[in-house]
Each structure stands twice: as C-alpha cells, then as structure tokens.
Amino acid sequence: MKKQHLVLFVLLSFLVNLTNAQVERKNQLEDTYASYYSIERETIHLHLNKNVFILEEPVWFKAYIYNKDTNKPAINSTNIFVSLYDEKGKEIDKKLFFAQNGVVSGTMELSSAVTPGNYYLRAYTNWMNNFPEDESFTSLPIHVVNPYKEELEAFQDEETATPHDVQFLPEGGYAIENSNNTIGVKVSNLNQNESKIKGSIFDNNTTEVLTFETNSFGHGKFNLIYEKDKTYYAVYTINNKEEKTFLPKPKPTGFNITIDNYSNEKYTYINLKTNANTLELNKGKTYYLVINQNSKISVVNLDLNNLKTQNTIPVESANLVPGVNTIALFDDNSNPILERLIFNYQNINVASVNTNIKKVKDSITVNLKVNTQNNQNQLSQLSVSTLPNINITNASNADIMSSFLIHPYIKGQVQNASHYFKNVDRLKKYDLDLLLLTQGWSKYEWKNIKKGQLPVTYGFEVGLKIEGTFNRYAKKHRSNKTQMFSMTNGVNENTTIDQNTNTFVFDNYFLKDGAVINFSLYENDKAVPKVNPVIQTINGKRELMHAFKSKTKVIRKKSTQSDLRTAFKAYNIEKLDTVNLSYKKKKVVEKPLKHEKSYIANKYSNGIKIDSMIERTYFNISDLINANGFVVEDLAGTGFTRIKNRNPVTYLGSNEPILIIDNVNLGNNYDMLFNLTFEDIDEIYINTNGLGYGAAAAAGVIRIYRKDGSQSLEKIKLREYGDVVIKNGFSIEKKFYTPAYYFKSDDVLSEFACLDWASNITTNDLGMYTYKMKDSGLNDLVLVIQGFTSTGELISEIKTVKVDKNQ
Numbered sequence: 001m002k003k004q005h006l007v008l009f010v011l012l013s014f015l016v017n018l019t020n021a022q023v024e025r026k027n028q029l030e031d032t033y034a035s036y037y038s039i040e041r042e043t044i045h046l047h048l049n050k051n052v053f054i055l056e057e058p059v060w061f062k063a064y065i066y067n068k069d070t071n072k073p074a075i076n077s078t079n080i081f082v083s084l085y086d087e088k089g090k091e092i093d094k095k096l097f098f099a100q101n102g103v104v105s106g107t108m109e110l111s112s113a114v115t116p117g118n119y120y121l122r123a124y125t126n127w128m129n130n131f132p133e134d135e136s137f138t139s140l141p142i143h144v145v146n147p148y149k150e151e152l153e154a155f156q157d158e159e160t161a162t163p164h165d166v167q168f169l170p171e172g173g174y175a176i177e178n179s180n181n182t183i184g185v186k187v188s189n190l191n192q193n194e195s196k197i198k199g200s201i202f203d204n205n206t207t208e209v210l211t212f213e214t215n216s217f218g219h220g221k222f223n224l225i226y227e228k229d230k231t232y233y234a235v236y237t238i239n240n241k242e243e244k245t246f247l248p249k250p251k252p253t254g255f256n257i258t259i260d261n262y263s264n265e266k267y268t269y270i271n272l273k274t275n276a277n278t279l280e281l282n283k284g285k286t287y288y289l290v291i292n293q294n295s296k297i298s299v300v301n302l303d304l305n306n307l308k309t310q311n312t313i314p315v316e317s318a319n320l321v322p323g324v325n326t327i328a329l330f331d332d333n334s335n336p337i338l339e340r341l342i343f344n345y346q347n348i349n350v351a352s353v354n355t356n357i358k359k360v361k362d363s364i365t366v367n368l369k370v371n372t373q374n375n376q377n378q379l380s381q382l383s384v385s386t387l388p389n390i391n392i393t394n395a396s397n398a399d400i401m402s403s404f405l406i407h408p409y410i411k412g413q414v415q416n417a418s419h420y421f422k423n424v425d426r427l428k429k430y431d432l433d434l435l436l437l438t439q440g441w442s443k444y445e446w447k448n449i450k451k452g453q454l455p456v457t458y459g460f461e462v463g464l465k466i467e468g469t470f471n472r473y474a475k476k477h478r479s480n481k482t483q484m485f486s487m488t489n490g491v492n493e494n495t496t497i498d499q500n501t502n503t504f505v506f507d508n509y510f511l512k513d514g515a516v517i518n519f520s521l522y523e524n525d526k527a528v529p530k531v532n533p534v535i536q537t538i539n540g541k542r543e544l545m546h547a548f549k550s551k552t553k554v555i556r557k558k559s560t561q562s563d564l565r566t567a568f569k570a571y572n573i574e575k576l577d578t579v580n581l582s583y584k585k586k587k588v589v590e591k592p593l594k595h596e597k598s599y600i601a602n603k604y605s606n607g608i609k610i611d612s613m614i615e616r617t618y619f620n621i622s623d624l625i626n627a628n629g630f631v632v633e634d635l636a637g638t639g640f641t642r643i644k645n646r647n648p649v650t651y652l653g654s655n656e657p658i659l660i661i662d663n664v665n666l667g668n669n670y671d672m673l674f675n676l677t678f679e680d681i682d683e684i685y686i687n688t689n690g691l692g693y694g695a696a697a698a699a700g701v702i703r704i705y706r707k708d709g710s711q712s713l714e715k716i717k718l719r720e721y722g723d724v725v726i727k728n729g730f731s732i733e734k735k736f737y738t739p740a741y742y743f744k745s746d747d748v749l750s751e752f753a754c755l756d757w758a759s760n761i762t763t764n765d766l767g768m769y770t771y772k773m774k775d776s777g778l779n780d781l782v783l784v785i786q787g788f789t790s791t792g793e794l795i796s797e798i799k800t801v802k803v804d805k806n807q
Contacts, residue, residue: 022286026299029288029334035452037295039130040067042074044123044137045403046082047786049385049736049757052143055116059108059142060736062383062759063123064788065099066404069294071349072792073102073381077125079461081542084108087118087141089550095731096540098463098510102788103381105733105759116146124544129458132448134546140398140413164189166197168234168247169438172257172329172338175250177226178275179309182258183247186438187218190238199236201247203227217416219434223258226250253278255329257340259437261317262429268320268342270313270327272302279307288330289313293321293409320344324409326442336446341409341436345424348405349373351380351793353785357801363772364803366758366783370767372793380763382787382795386756388749388778389800400786401796410436411443421796461539463508464729468535470521472528473502482533483520484509491517513729514620518722533724540728595683595705599663601692605685605703615678616735622673625702629688630657643670645688645699657700658693673704682707733759750778761787779803 042065049060063082067074083094092113097104108121124136164187171182187195195218201209209232214220224232224247232247254274261268270289282304289300300313321344328339356367370380402417414420420432466484480497482504489512497504511517519533593607606628608614618624622632631644645655659666659673666672683705690697742753749755756773763769767789783799 022301025286025332025334026288026301029290029299029330030297032450032452033290033292033297034295036449036454037069038453039456040069040074040076040127041131041135041294041408042066042077042125042127043068043135043404043408044080044125045400045786046121046123046137046139046398047383047385047400047784048121048139048142048398050387050754051140051398052145052752053110054739054741054752055114055144055146056110056112057739058734059110059121060105060733060754060757060759061108061121062103062105062786063097063099064381064400064403064786065102065125066788066792068404068408070792071404073788073790075102076460076462077127078463079126079539079542080104081124081126081544082106082108083122083548084110084114085120085122085548087120087550089548091548092119094541096513096728098730101381101790105383106731107734110144114144116144118142119144120548122544122548126458126461126539126542129542129545130454130456132454133443134544135408136544136546137403137407138413138548140415164194164238166234166236166238166243166245167438168245169440170248170256171221171259171437172255172340173441174254174256174338175224175226175248176254176256176273176275176278177228177250177252178277179250179256179273180223180225180258181250181256181273182221182223182437184434184437185212185214185218185220185222187214187238190218194239197236197238199234201232201234204231215431215434217419217431217435219431219438221434221437253281255338257327257329257338259327259340259342259433261342261344262426262433266317267314268317268344270315272307272311272313272329274307274309276309279304279309285332287332288334290328290330291315291320291325292328293323293325296321317344317346320346322347322349323405324436326409326444328446334450339441341439341442343406343429343432343436345429349793350401350421351378351789351795353382353795353797353799355783355785355799355801357781357803359775359803360772362775364775364781365770365772368761368763368769368785370763370789370795372767372789377766378789378791378793379765380761380767380787380789380793380795382758382761382763382769382785384756384758384761385754385784386758386773387754387782387784388751388776389780389782399796400788401794404794406436409442409444410439412439418796418798422798461542464511464540464726465538466506466509466511466535467503467538468519468533469501469503470519470531470533472521472531478523479525481522481525483522484517485520486515486517489515489517494522497521511726511729513726513731514622515726515729516723517726519724520722531722533722535724537726537728593683595685598705599703601687601701602685602703604689604691605687605701608684608686610678610681610683613737616737618678619732619734621676621678621681624684625673625686628686630686630700630702642668643702647688655699657688657690657702658697660701660703662704662706676704676706680706746778749776755781775803 045064046061053059063080065074065077065080078099080097080099081094082097084092086092093108093111095106095108097106118141120141121139122136128135167186169184169186171184175181187197196214196216198211198213200211201224203209210222210224212220212222234245234247236243256273258271258273285304287302287304289302291298323344325342325344326339327342328336331337351370351372354369354371358365368382372378399417399421401421402414406414420428480499481494482497484491484493484506493506495504495506519535521528521531593609596602596607614624618627625643626632629646631646633642633644643657645657656668659670661672681704685703687701690700693701736757738753738755742749755776758771761769779802781801781803783801785795785797785799787795
C-alpha cells in the first residue's frame with residue numbers, strides 16, 4: 001500500500017509527544033485513507049460547442065478523461081458512454097464512444113422526441129461503477145428551444161420554477177455555544193443579479209447583532225458568537241419582499257473552524273475554535289487533524305491539553321496539494337467532527353494558448369500555440385468552439401478546470417466556473433472559498449473511506465465484446481472456428497467455437513454502430529454454407545449504478561426562447577432548414593431532382609437528393625429512411641432488418657413498404673439496401689402512403705435511383721448468410737455544420753449560432769496546430785478553447801479576436 005504524505009510545516013505549540021497508541025491511531029488513519037484511494041479514479045469533462053439549441057439541431061462535444069490521482073490523461077478506459085436526460089431524469093438517448101489517449105469527440109442528436117426544455121448530458125465509464133460515489137460528469141443545462149411556437153414550453157417567465165432558497169451554514173458543519181463561529185450564506189435558485197442580498201442578524205430580544213451581504217453568486221459569510229440560551233434569526237429582502245430565516249442551533253460542546261487561504265500568498269491559516277467547556281471535558285485526549293486529496297494525506301496529532309479556545313495553524317500553501325484539499329478533525333475514537341473543503345491555487349498545472357487568425361479569401365486560418373508553465377513543448381489535445389460573441393449560447397461556464405479540480409470533490413455543481421480561474425486575484429480566491437464553504441462536506445464520506453480498499457467488480461473496458469452462436473451446432477471432434485469479417489470496417493478475425501456451449505466470443509474490438517459484419521462457420525477449415533449467427537453486444541449499453549437525479553427549473557426573468565423567437569419573427573424565418581449553406585450571404589440554388597418526372601408517383605413522394613449535407617446528417621441509409629416516416633428494425637440480433645410504416649395500414653394488410661431500385665420492384669426484400677452506400681445513390685423518393693402505386697403499396701414505397709454508371713442489380717451480390725448489423729456499437733462524430741437558418745440575418749447569427757467547431761485538434765510536439773474555418777462575415781469572434789497536454793496541464797481560455805478584412 002502506497003501512502004503519499006503531504007509535508008506540512010506547521011507552527012504548533014500544541015503538538016503532542018506521541019505514545020505508541022497515538023502513533024498507531026495516526027498510522028491507522030493514514031493507511032485507511034491511502035487504502036481507500038488506492039484504486040485509480042477517472043473523471044470526465046465534456047466541452048460542448050454551445051448550450052442553446054433549436055429543435056433537432058445536433059449537439060457536438062469533446063470528452064476529456066482525467067486520472068484524478070496522477071493529474072494526467074486517463075487511458076485505461078476507451079468505452080465512454082454519453083446519455084441525454086430531460087430535467088425530470090428520463091433518459092432520452094445513450095451512445096457509446098471510443099476514446100484514445102484520454103479524448104473522444106462525438107455528436108448527440110436531438111431527435112423528434114426532444115421537445116423544448118432543459119436537457120443534460122451525462123458521461124461515464126463502466127469502471128466508475130466500482131465506487132460508492134458518483135464519479136460521472138453531468139453538464140450544465142442544455143437549452144432546447146422552439147422559436148416558432150407562441151406559447152413557452154420551457155424557460156417560463158412566470159414564477160413557476162423552484163422557489164429560491166436561503167441557507168445559513170456553519171463553517172465545518174456545526175456551530176458551538178460561546179465560541180466565535182463563521183456562518184456561510186448560500187442563496188439558490190435566483191438569477192445572478194438577484195442573488196446579491198443584504199440582511200441583518202437579530203437575537204431573540206430583537207436586537208440587531210450584525211449585518212451581512214452576499215456576492216453576485218449568492219455566497220457570503222459572517223462571524224457570530226452564539227450566546228447560551230439565545231436564538232438568532234436573519235432578516236433580508238429578496239425581490240422587494242422581506243423574509244426571515246432562523247439560524248442553526250449551536251451545540252454546547254465541540255469544535256468549529258475558519259479558513260483563510262486568500263489574505264496571505266504564502267500561508268493557509270487553519271483556525272480551530274472551541275469553548276472552555278469542551279476543553280475541560282476532553283482533558284488528556286488527542287485529536288487528529290487530517291488534510292488529504294485522494295491518496296495524498298497528512299495527519300497531525302493535537303494534544304487537547306495544549307489547545308486554547310482559539311488556535312491558529314499556519315500551513316505553507318506550497319506544501320498543500322494543488323486544487324481541492326479536505327481538512328477534517330477526528331476525535332480520539334477516529335470519528336470525524338468537522339470538515340472543510342479548501343482550494344489551493346499554488347502550483348496548479350495549467351497551460352496557456354496563443355492564437356493568431358488570418359483571413360484568406362473566403363476562409364479564416366487559425367493558428368494555435370500551447371505554452372506550458374515550464375516552457376517545455378508538449379503534444380496537446382484541444383477543442384475550439386467559435387462563437388460570434390460572449391452570448392447566451394456560450395457553454396464556457398462548464399469549464400474543464402472546475403470539472404477536474406473542483407467538481408470531483410463536491411456534491412453539487414459549480415456555476416460560473418470560468419470566473420474562478422480567469423485573472424485570478426485575491427477576490428477570486430475569496431469567492432471560490434465562499435463557494436466551498438457553502439458546499440458542505442466532501443462527497444467522499446467517512447462511512448465509505450473507513451472500509452478501506454474497495455473491491456474491483458467492474459473492469460476497464462476497451463472495445464466491444466461480441467458473443468454469439470450459430471443456428472446449427474458445429475460438429476464435435478472437429479476444428480470449429482468462426483471468422484468475423486468486414487472489408488469496409490477493416491475486420492478479419494478468427495476464434496474457436498466452444499464445443500460444449502456452441503458459442504464464440506470476440507473481445508476488445510472497435511465496431512461502429514450499424515456496421516454490417518459477416519460471421520462465418522468453419523469446420524476443419526471448410527466454410528459451412530447457409531448458417532446464420534445470433535449475436536449480442538455484451539457491453540455496448542452499460543448502465544451506471546448511480547441514478548441520474550432530476551433537475552429543477554430556474555426562474556428566468558427573460559426567456560432565451562422568447563429572445564430567439566422574437567429574432568426569428570423579426571427576420572421572417574419561418575421554416576427550419578437543415579441545408580448547410582456557405583457563409584456568403586447569397587441565395588442558395590438547390591440542385592433540381594433529376595428523376596422527379598421519371599415516374600408519375602414521384603410527384604407525390606418526398607424526393608431527396610443525396611449530397612454532402614445528407615451524408616453528414618445521416619449515418620447511413622437506415623437513418624435517412626427512419627427519419628422520413630418509416631421504422632427500421634433489427635430482428636433480435638439475427639442480422640436481418642425489416643422496415644415498417646409508422647402509421648397503421650389495415651387490420652390484415654402488411655405495414656412493410658415496397659422497395660424499388662432502378663425501376664426493379666424488390667417487394668419487401670430489403671437486403672439490397674444494406675449493400676448500398678450514399679456514394680451509390682443519386683436520389684431517394686419516399687412515399688409513406690403509396691399514392692400513385694395502387695392498393696398493393698398501401699404501406700408505402702421507397703424508390704431509389706442509383707448514380708449513372710452503377711452496376712446492374714443482377715451483378716450486385718445480395719446479402720449472404722452470416723451478415724449481422726451491429727447494434728449498440730460505437731458512434732462516430734458527424735462533421736460539423738452550422739444550420740442554414742442562422743444565416744438568414746446577421747442578428748440571429750451573432751446571437752445564437754456556433755460558427756465553427758474544431759474538436760479533433762492534436763498539436764505537434766511543439767504545441768502548434770493550424771486549421772481553417774469558413775468566413776462568416778463577422779468582424780469579432782470568440783474562441784472558447786479547452787483541452788489538456790499529454791502530461792496533464794489543463795487548458796481553458798476564452799479569446800476575443802478581430803478579423804482583419806483587409807488581409
């Protein structure tokens with residue numbers, strides 16, 4: 001068991017000369033902490049391209065996975081699950097992504113099931129199921145709006161959201177009689193400009209004892225000596241209404257704490273306070289002051305005979321671990337009696353980014369250069385969201401710094417995270433300390449820590465695990481093998497078949513969701529004809545044992561949806577357009593449908609020209625058909641697929657549409673579809689009611705025209721036995737595009753759009769990277785940059801840049 005000790009130079013006149021029992025208790029505490037944190041812990045951050053979306057607009061993100069103990073990219077897990085939840089806690093969608101070197105980029109579709117409201121992305125790994133604490137990442141709210149609808153379905157202007165809450169929280173957890181207590185103030189569920197309140201503290205004789213106020217984030221504190229047999233209450237005003245809240249009752253004995261880590265650059269002052277009654281009752285006892293972050297721990301023995309009612313312990317901040325440290329006081333029976341989270345800014349491992357942009361014709365070249373603190377050049381992983389300005393779409397409040405340095409240690413979320421890490425000064429340190437004071441105790445509870453090392457039940461997962469069998473038994477006493485093959489997916493593997501169970505397993509493979517893979521049976525190296533596999537993806541849809549907690553709405557005086565709808569109305573934007581326009585403000589000329597008049601019923605069909613936009617929007621042909629009135633179903637993992645009309649046809653009639661390719665009627669045989677790619681197809685005509693085709697086509701018609709020069713149907717090999725469509729495989733990030741409706745006006749573009757999303761940025765060894773984006777025609781741009789270096793330096797910057805049109 002490896003213990004990492006913190007070296008604390010404390011100036012204590014009350015350190016104890018240790019007895020053997022006290023040494024054993026001290027070592028026991030150190031060993032318990034070290035044992036509990038001995039297993040690697042991962043944490044995840046999602047950088048979103050923005051946080052306000054219109055119905056069915058995709059969400060792009062990049063996931064960063066971090067090792068909490070080493071503070072470096074976590075590389076052991078490659079399988080990253082990302083789920084979409086509504087604010088009631090219902091899971092809408094879940095996808096699996098394949099991470100390499102601690103990063104992965106992805107897209108989450110906002111399907112037709114997503115209605116206006118608040119949504120959340122949650123990211124996790126299977127390994128996180130080993131821990132009693134929820135180590136997953138949950139994003140700040142993603143706002144989905146409908147700018148065309150009159151009535152507001154979310155972001156309500158009326159006060160129908162969760163009522164505001166004002167709490168008074170003793171620092172360390174408890175207030176003590178006849179002792180100087182620090183009381184934190186926390187105002188929740190109000191807009192930022194409403195969270196700054198002022199008030200007064202009164203005793204039970206209605207005597208005003210002191211005044212207090214909070215900062216713009218709703219956090220504050222004051223000092224109060226609780227006199228025996230007195231009660232205290234606060235009076236304050238919110239929204240012109242006076243309110244009253246009683247303060248927590250004090251305990252007759254115990255300890256409280258006050259931390260000051262912002263007034264002196266060199267020292268963090270730990271002020272332990274108690275009353276005379278507590279010291280009298282605990283004469284001769286030894287208490288233990290514990291400071292830790294994960295497996296890094298220091299234990300200081302305190303002789304209560306040497307303590308006073310107020311004791312100041314100065315600790316050199318440079319000897320604390322960078323980031324959140326947990327300070328806890330244990331009694332002589334190893335019971336925690338107070339706890340406080342503090343943040344140490346010294347030696348935080350961060351890097352900066354220099355940016356340079358140049359306009360070249362109709363594009364903008366972006367040059368990035370990562371600078372580390374020790375000026376050593378390092379490979380870095382980055383993602384950059386380009387916005388018109390710091391507007392309501394800005395997702396920078398979900399900051400990688402807080403995700404890795406603060407969020408893993410607290411029970412709640414950090415609002416306005418970027419505030420605490422930009423241009424850090426004494427006031428920023430004070431604000432962050434107020435935040436941690438009002439967060440309460442750490443999410444790592446002693447009831448779990450004292451159990452010691454956790455059993456590892458769930459492993460790191462790398463790739464998919466496929467288990468299967470064939471619809472006939474392989475003959476025994478022969479060499480029975482299975483071949484897994486797909487030329488387009490680069491797969492050609494063999495494994496033996498278990499003769500007792502007639503099953504086979506392929507483990508640790510990267511297989512795309514929807515990929516067509518062939519599984520063949522070989523006996524003595526000879527292929528067995530006309531056999532079909534039945535397979536299942538074992539680990540493609542892992543659940544997290546920690547349930548997602550439903551979120552509550554926040555009152556908004558002015559709704560984002562109202563703003564967006566007003567802008568759309570003002571510029572006569574009436575219909576969602578998913579076509580990817582160029583950034584030049586000119587009329588887009590759509591390509592005419594070549595085969596619109598080739599058959600009379602085509603005029604009653606939804607004609608779709610297969611172009612680059614369609615290829616970016618839909619993963620494959622199944623997705624396109626599924627989005628246009630039909631349901632594409634897999635039949636229990638057999639590898640066969642059928643298509644059904646979403647609407648009922650007749651009681652006895654089939655609800656499967658007719659497939660016609662190049663004027664050849666294939667009936668309900670859809671095998672041909674899955675041997676075609678978008679590159680093969682010129683146009684698709686989808687007719688959900690069969691109008692123009694007669695009664696036989698009551699369930700609809702899918703008519704496909706392939707590109708000129710395509711092979712005849714007779715020469716195209718239909719699906720062979722053994723082909724299976726992989727379900728719950730890895731999702732792939734779609735190519736970014738800005739929906740065309742944003743370009744209808746400069747005002748809409750500048751307020752609500754994400755202009756560019758560069759997610760797969762890997763710098764060279766010098767920390768440099770160059771990429772291009774289209775010129776939107778705007779003069780001012782904001783680059784939201786997040787990432788980390790190969791050695792763990794965190795990168796989080798917001799750059800405002802001007803585009804020189806004279807270049």
